Amino acid sequence: MLKRRDHPYIPNSQTETKKQMMQEIGIKSINELYVDVPEKYLLKKPLNLPEGLSEYEVKKHVETLLSKNKTSKDLPTFLGAGCWPHYIPAAVQNIAERSEFLTSYTPYQPEISQGILQALFEYQSMMCELTSMEVANCSMYDWASAVGEAARMAARITGRKEILIPKIIHPERAATLNAYAEPAGIIVKEVSYRRDDGQISLQDLKEKWSSNTAAVYIENPSYLGFIESQVDEISKEAHAHNALLIVGVDPTSLGILKPPGEYGADIVVGEAQPLGNAMNFGGPLLGIMACRDDMSLIRQMPGRIIGFTTTQDGDRCGFCMTLQTREQHIRREKATSNICSNEALCAVASAVYMALLGPEGLRELGETIMYKANYAIQLLSKIVGVKVPLFKSAHFKEFTVNFDNARLSVKQVNERLLQHHIHGGKDISREFPELDQTALYCVTEIHSKDEIQHLAETLEEIIA
Amino acid sequence: MRNEKNTFRQAAWSEPAIFDLGKSGRRGHVLPVVDEGVRKTVGNIDRLLPESMRRLSRLKLPELSEVEVVRHFLRLSQMNYGVDSGFYPLGSCTMKYNPKINDLLAGLPDLNLLNPYQDESTVQGILEILYRLERWLAEITGTYEVCLHPAAGAHGELLGTLLMRAFHKANGELQRRTDVIIPDSAHGTNPASASMAGFSVIVVPSDDEGCVGLGALKAAVSKRTAGLMLTNPNTLGIFEKNIDEIAGIVHEAGGLLYYDGANLNPLLCKVRPGDMGFDIVHMNIHKTFSTPHGGGGPGAGPVGVCEELGKFLPIPRIMFDGKRYSLNYDKPDSIGKIRSFYGNIAVLLRAYAYILALGREGLEEAAEISVLNANYLVKKLKSIRGLTLPYNDAKPRKHECVFSAKPLKNDTGVSALNVAKRMLDYGMHAPTIYFPQIVEEALMIEPTETFEKEELDRFVEIIEEICQEAYGNPEAVLKAPHNTAISRLDEVKASHPKTMTLSWRMYQARNIQQSKNQPK
Numbered sequence: 001m002l003k004r005r006d007h008p009y010i011p012n013s014q015t016e017t018k019k020q021m022m023q024e025i026g027i028k029s030i031n032e033l034y035v036d037v038p039e040k041y042l043l044k045k046p047l048n049l050p051e052g053l054s055e056y057e058v059k060k061h062v063e064t065l066l067s068k069n070k071t072s073k074d075l076p077t078f079l080g081a082g083c084w085p086h087y088i089p090a091a092v093q094n095i096a097e098r099s100e101f102l103t104s105y106t107p108y109q110p111e112i113s114q115g116i117l118q119a120l121f122e123y124q125s126m127m128c129e130l131t132s133m134e135v136a137n138c139s140m141y142d143w144a145s146a147v148g149e150a151a152r153m154a155a156r157i158t159g160r161k162e163i164l165i166p167k168i169i170h171p172e173r174a175a176t177l178n179a180y181a182e183p184a185g186i187i188v189k190e191v192s193y194r195r196d197d198g199q200i201s202l203q204d205l206k207e208k209w210s211s212n213t214a215a216v217y218i219e220n221p222s223y224l225g226f227i228e229s230q231v232d233e234i235s236k237e238a239h240a241h242n243a244l245l246i247v248g249v250d251p252t253s254l255g256i257l258k259p260p261g262e263y264g265a266d267i268v269v270g271e272a273q274p275l276g277n278a279m280n281f282g283g284p285l286l287g288i289m290a291c292r293d294d295m296s297l298i299r300q301m302p303g304r305i306i307g308f309t310t311t312q313d314g315d316r317c318g319f320c321m322t323l324q325t326r327e328q329h330i331r332r333e334k335a336t337s338n339i340c341s342n343e344a345l346c347a348v349a350s351a352v353y354m355a356l357l358g359p360e361g362l363r364e365l366g367e368t369i370m371y372k373a374n375y376a377i378q379l380l381s382k383i384v385g386v387k388v389p390l391f392k393s394a395h396f397k398e399f400t401v402n403f404d405n406a407r408l409s410v411k412q413v414n415e416r417l418l419q420h421h422i423h424g425g426k427d428i429s430r431e432f433p434e435l436d437q438t439a440l441y442c443v444t445e446i447h448s449k450d451e452i453q454h455l456a457e458t459l460e461e462i463i464a
Numbered sequence: 465m466r467n468e469k470n471t472f473r474q475a476a477w478s479e480p481a482i483f484d485l486g487k488s489g490r491r492g493h494v495l496p497v498v499d500e501g502v503r504k505t506v507g508n509i510d511r512l513l514p515e516s517m518r519r520l521s522r523l524k525l526p527e528l529s530e531v532e533v534v535r536h537f538l539r540l541s542q543m544n545y546g547v548d549s550g551f552y553p554l555g556s557c558t559m560k561y562n563p564k565i566n567d568l569l570a571g572l573p574d575l576n577l578l579n580p581y582q583d584e585s586t587v588q589g590i591l592e593i594l595y596r597l598e599r600w601l602a603e604i605t606g607t608y609e610v611c612l613h614p615a616a617g618a619h620g621e622l623l624g625t626l627l628m629r630a631f632h633k634a635n636g637e638l639q640r641r642t643d644v645i646i647p648d649s650a651h652g653t654n655p656a657s658a659s660m661a662g663f664s665v666i667v668v669p670s671d672d673e674g675c676v677g678l679g680a681l682k683a684a685v686s687k688r689t690a691g692l693m694l695t696n697p698n699t700l701g702i703f704e705k706n707i708d709e710i711a712g713i714v715h716e717a718g719g720l721l722y723y724d725g726a727n728l729n730p731l732l733c734k735v736r737p738g739d740m741g742f743d744i745v746h747m748n749i750h751k752t753f754s755t756p757h758g759g760g761g762p763g764a765g766p767v768g769v770c771e772e773l774g775k776f777l778p779i780p781r782i783m784f785d786g787k788r789y790s791l792n793y794d795k796p797d798s799i800g801k802i803r804s805f806y807g808n809i810a811v812l813l814r815a816y817a818y819i820l821a822l823g824r825e826g827l828e829e830a831a832e833i834s835v836l837n838a839n840y841l842v843k844k845l846k847s848i849r850g851l852t853l854p855y856n857d858a859k860p861r862k863h864e865c866v867f868s869a870k871p872l873k874n875d876t877g878v879s880a881l882n883v884a885k886r887m888l889d890y891g892m893h894a895p896t897i898y899f900p901q902i903v904e905e906a907l908m909i910e911p912t913e914t915f916e917k918e919e920l921d922r923f924v925e926i927i928e929e930i931c932q933e934a935y936g937n938p939e940a941v942l943k944a945p946h947n948t949a950i951s952r953l954d955e956v957k958a959s960h961p962k963t964m965t966l967s968w969r970m971y972q973a974r975n976i977q978q979s980k981n982q983p984k
Contacts, residue, residue: 007826009561009754011916012833021840021917030832033839033860034734036705041735047603049733052823055565062569062817068589071577075586079579082804089493091530093571095537103546103562105554106760108896110955111948112474112888115544116759119537122482125968129524134973135966138760141615144804152660175801179626179778183662220517229514256509258517280570281590282580282805284615284762293970295961304760308965309958311951318950322958322966328618328656329899333665338656341616341750345758348537355482355533356492359523364495367509374512375502394512418583426581449499 007052076451077423080398080442081223082143082170083282084274086252087446088349089356092276096349106304106341110320117319120344121306123351130254130354130362131268132261133290137303139342140287143271144173147217147248148180149289149302149337150267154215154244155186156300156336162187164208164216166200170223171431173248186214198226198391202233209237215244215267220260221253224428224440225373225398226391235264251275251288252369252444253396255362267291274444276353277346286346299326302337304344365445369397372452373443379456380441385463390435401425402438406463410439416462422455472891475542476949482536483968486528493530543949544759545893551919555864555896555908556651556699558729558751560830561915563821566755566814575813580805584790590809591789595782597816598766604827605728605745606738607768611777612807617726618653620746620765621693623778623802625661627744627769628691628720630776630799637718641690645719647676649700649900651726654693663690670902674700674855681713691720696740697727699900699908701838701861711741720744720773725765728752729912730835730863733828743770749808753815764811778802833913834863837920841865841911844924850875850931854903864910866903873905878934878941880905885952886930886944892923 007013012021027033034042053061071077072085079085096102100115107113120138127136140146151163163181165174167190174188181188192204200218216238220228228234231247238245247260249270260268270288273279277286291297307322328335357365377399381388385406389399403413410427417424425441432438443452510518528536546552552559569575578587598610614620625644632638644658645666655665668684671677675698692714696704704710714721723742729752731737737745749755750763757763769777779798780791791806822830842865846853850872853865869880884894884907896908911920934941945951957963965971 007822007829009563009822010826010829010833010913012837012913013829017917018833018836021836025836025839025843030836033832033835033862034703035860036703037735038705038708041707041739043734043736043739047733047824049600049603049824049827050820052826053820055821058565058817058821059569061820062593062813063572063574065589065593066569066572066574068592069574069578070582070586071574072579073573073577077579077582079581081581083580085577085579087495089530091492091534095534095541097567097571098538098541099548100541100544100546101759102567102756103548104544104759105552105557105559105757105893108554109884109888109894110953111885111945111950112545112893113543113759114949115540115542118479118481118543119540120759121967124966125481125483126525128967128969132521134969141619142803144801145615145619170804172801172804176803179800179802180660183626183629183660185662227514227517229517232516254519255523256513256519258519259521262521278576278810279579280575280810281578281587283803283808284810285804293973298964298966305966307958308971309954309963312954313951314954316950318953320953320955320958322955322964324959328652330652331656332652333655333659335652335656335659338618338622338653338660339616340618340653341757341761341763343615343758343762344760345756346762348759351482352533352537355526355528355536356530357525358486358490358492358527359525360491360527361493361495362523362525363519368495368498370509370512371498371502371506374506378505394514394517414583418585423579423582423586445495449502 075421075423076455078425078441078443078455079423081426081440082271083279084442084444085279085446086274086444088276088278091356092349092352095352096345101345101348107321110318114318116344117306119348119351121308121319123347124306126351126354127288127290130251130259131249131290132259133268134293135298136290137301137305138344139347140289140303141343142285142287143248143269144176146269146287146289147173147177150246150269151177151181151186152184153267153300153302154246155184157296158214158243160212160214161185162189162210162212163214164189164191166218167192168198168222168224169219197393198222198224199228199230199393200234202230205237209241213241213243215246217246217248219248220257221250221396224400225395226393227396231263239264253366256366256370266297272350275350277349284343284346286343286350300336301326303339303342368445372445372447373397373399376443376452379452380459383456383460383463386459390438397444398440398442400438401441402436404436408463409437413462417458420458422458470890472889472947474948477539477543479536479539481968482526485532485536486526488527490527490529492528492533550892551915551923552893553895553909553911553923554893555866555910556726558910558912560754560912562754562756563818566817569817570810570813575810588789591782593813593816595784595789597812598782600819601747601766602768604732605747605768606736607745608771609774610766610768612766612812613778613803614765614767615803615808616761616763617746617748617765618657619802620767621653621657622660623767624722624744624746625657625663626799627773627776629661631720631773632690640688643688644690645684645692647694649698649902650693650695651699651724654724658693674698674702675704675706676710678706678709681710685713685717689717689719691722693722693724695724695727697730697862700855700866701864702855702859703862707740715741726751727863730831732831733824734831743773749811749815754818755811755814762808762811764808830913837911837913838863838865841909841920841924845927848928848931850934864908866900867907867909868903869905869907872931872934876934876938878938880907882941882944883907883930886941887926888945889947890926892926
């Protein structure tokens, strides 16, 4: 057990120093500094917390606990569903660990924080290129909260109170949107999909429009992995109703997919975790938020935005936080959002990732993912009793696998796969009861041909 | 061996924007080649993609080798300042040292490679860590249970105010309980969060002692009161000694008491918000529990609640039956989700290791030394000409203190902003300035427990030198900083609609007048 005195993180806990400082203040006991705390609230009994440990013991303890986990190192894993496995180049990690970035606060003093400001400006700029938008903020918490904020933003801009969303959406994203929307009086309406290809039903969309529709939100690729290809029609429809088009993206697709800025998106949200950030059991993530160069949109944008400027003497270029009058520390209850701390370091990691890959790398990434995922689709669809995918649409990196004809539940299949040291896809049978026993599988550039073949062979064996 | 004079110079690379670097065709990373067999089986990708959905325009990203990318960002990092660089007395931000072992543990593949939807049998280790962390944080805050989901303090506040909403709704009183009461010294996030959750904000003024005035509070409370959001110790670093009466008044009116945990550090293992009557408590993991702030995040903002509010917390809840850890989604009264998955796990793991390293006594020591350090600075700074300590300068502060540079400004024209900028010239971060708004020319100073006496003494010397300089040669202070990567920036230009440039695209489109220091 470590003595509380002389703790390595607390230099002034050293007896002599402490005494000297107490003398300087003129106190005999530290408790004199707590005199204004009502006596009854000062803890009398020690709290039920562990005793302090040495660094070595902490390391062993945490490593031992973490080693109880099984990861893709131990078993090929075909899970994504909003948090995806991708390779992170060593240089990304190396830069994100630079302690000048890692241990700094929000750049309130820009002159001594040019490094993080420029890195974040570059993140914003590269995100704009990927999405084909002009403005991006320097991050939201994650995709789900970004959708919530985008809905509120659209409601403020249009003065309307309804948001249309696709029925095929990540349930956690929909739940988050509801939590953000409800207090603002925003009503969220679902638009149904076509059963054969999963595409948004334009018929249902037509019926859901009203003079109170602030925006329609679509995703590309969709939660279930297929590409929504009626984007031009939906965009036209939205703008004809003077509503906004909000598009959610997985940016790893944007090296090969038409970017939302090219089909009229007004606001883009999404998840940039796959660009250089580890899964970490689901967090931290990296929410994308971008919009067109239009003051009526920009003024309503939540979150921190880094801008280009010059020194006061005009001599040099530099960067600082901009448009802070939108934010809580100035505008208080009238702010566009309460967000301040965001996911800045994850954004820096993503900037390094995008810079390393460049235009060719991002195109290759998109192609490689699509090749491998579609390879898996082809192999799996040969298995008797398995339907892959459920929807006749192009799929990017995720796809549905249905086991109804095998007379097995996803749960049973996954249990059997686990026994064979494979982790199957996410069970979505409760999220979409109409799709019966269906799982959502994910294949990215890190899955090898052998692993995919092994999955197919094992599934065949399990089902037979 | 030491230099008597200040020789600090921050690195000042003339580093262009990354779009101005590299050459067409250069690669910084190469992906594994897709197997020929896979290509053959799948056929042409273009055939799979509907024509209308193909990217036709080439991505306009920079093209750099790995060497150039690393050099670029390394140079940028050298033009940044972190807690590891030196003293960081940014008030209300609790910029304490970030132990290195915690980063090492957060970088382990056994965490990094975990997908949140893995079978529970494969994630028992991380669930155990999170479950225990919840219990420890509940114990530290004196709350019944803790939710780890919020990604930041403000996100915790949003959850907290949504819980208030859920509580009053369940009681059928949401229609009439429209007001959240907030002191004028509160963080801006409090009113912003209350407003996001659909409440109106009622501001109560502070009294002469810098605390919530009981008379003003009684006048503000009504049958419309949904709750009070309070920071204790408050943003002046002063403990709200009337907390008993405050809690009584709010609870009497049927409101909930919300604790803004930004200033929890001085209370660790000394006093618990739950014991003082707070119903909802958020914590800032990146403040109190030492996790690095990453230049703006990721943080984590867990929320603890009293027993009555537990049923409203977001799903899933982590359960333990004595043998197995599991995730429970079956909570019919839950407000649902405020984000995907279960929280900023890599950040929370660091907090787990931090609590383990310090233990109960270490945490108490951290609290006490943070208060000792702040009061030591109060004692030393009080005698400096040009500065005053508003709101009863004889009263002990807790973890931070707020000085006013108003006399200095009146005497010399040197403002709190100028003092802050001049501090940077010494290789020290500036205090928070102009907050709380109830102190004119505020310098809000929080030393935390992790800086040694010598560094605190140096801080005092620097402040003294700057104030003397203001009286003797104000020019140097007014034009500061001089030793940072760049001199004072034109922040008005950055936000003006005519010059505002928020991306490389906008920069090119607006064809901003190029400055001398080309190209950047």
